[in-house]
Amino acid sequence: MSNDPTAATKNLCDIIVALDVPAKEEATHILDRLEDRPKCVKIGLQLFTRYGPSLVEAIASRGCKIFLDLKLHDIPNTVAHAIESLAHLPIELLTIHGLGGPAMIRAAAEARDRTGSSMKILAVTILTSMDEEQMSAVGLQDSPKEGAKRLAKMALAAGADGIVCSALEVETMREEFGPEPILVVPGIRPSGFEKGDQKRVMTPGEAAKAGSTHLVIGRPIVKAADPVLVYDQITEEIAATTK
Numbered sequence: 001m002s003n004d005p006t007a008a009t010k011n012l013c014d015i016i017v018a019l020d021v022p023a024k025e026e027a028t029h030i031l032d033r034l035e036d037r038p039k040c041v042k043i044g045l046q047l048f049t050r051y052g053p054s055l056v057e058a059i060a061s062r063g064c065k066i067f068l069d070l071k072l073h074d075i076p077n078t079v080a081h082a083i084e085s086l087a088h089l090p091i092e093l094l095t096i097h098g099l100g101g102p103a104m105i106r107a108a109a110e111a112r113d114r115t116g117s118s119m120k121i122l123a124v125t126i127l128t129s130m131d132e133e134q135m136s137a138v139g140l141q142d143s144p145k146e147g148a149k150r151l152a153k154m155a156l157a158a159g160a161d162g163i164v165c166s167a168l169e170v171e172t173m174r175e176e177f178g179p180e181p182i183l184v185v186p187g188i189r190p191s192g193f194e195k196g197d198q199k200r201v202m203t204p205g206e207a208a209k210a211g212s213t214h215l216v217i218g219r220p221i222v223k224a225a226d227p228v229l230v231y232d233q234i235t236e237e238i239a240a241t242t243k
């Protein structure tokens with residue numbers, strides 16, 4: 001994993017496979033097919049709400065790093081206690097919502113520090129499924145890029161280790177915040193794959209070149225007839241654009 005802060009400047013970029021499937025057997029089947037390719041996988045709400053911490057432990061025991069994408073968003077006290085409850089788990093990256101505000105983000109980082117956990121806390125800025133129209137519907141009047149930059153600045157100042165944003169914002173993030181923050185980027189679509197509900201997308205090669213540290217990729221891999229082929233094509237595309 002490239003948690004090395006200089007990863008972005010060296011254009012290293014890890015793929016995180018989003019295990020967005022209904023059952024643990026399906027998740028295991030995908031991982032069996034991909035063999036030792038993925039170094040990190042996402043467990044999100046779909047699997048975590050069904051199987052809980054035991055699945056995190058089971059998948060980590062296969063040697064995969066865990067990106068636990070729970071997007072916590074609540075009052076500071078509640079988020080801090082949730083992090084205390086998660087702290088014993090082998091979690092590499094955990095998401096909280098930037099819109100929870102600085103007090104919530106600070107409470108999350110302090111809770112993590114108190115427990116001695118080494119998990120990195122990432123603030124989700126503007127979901128990659130949102131465009132200007134969706135933002136305006138919830139009262140956010142700036143563009144996705146401006147909104148993501150504003151939230152990232154606040155979140156990093158409040159103690160987040162990195163952020164989740166779309167690849168369209170990565171260059172701006174690097175200009176503003178330098179090489180250090182972890183930039184985890186969903187909304188990745190190899191050319192020819194449908195966007196689905198994603199609004200702000202980029203290809204894996206472009207996203208890696210822009211300075212992302214991690215690309216979160218779900219449907220293009222897990223719904224593919226041949227996930228191994230797609231995974232390998234994505235890896236080659238990233239290598240070709242970042243060498």
Ligand SMILES: O=c1ccn([C@@H]2O[C@H](COP(=O)(O)O)[C@@H](O)[C@H]2O)c(=O)[nH]1
Pocket residue numbers: 018020042044069124126127128129164165186187188198216217218219220
């Ligand atoms: O802004 C965000 C934050 C998280 N996600 C998550 O990433 C994956 C993307 O899946 P695809 O199938 O490749 O679209 C998914 O698990 C989301 O929950 C995001 O898309 N956007």
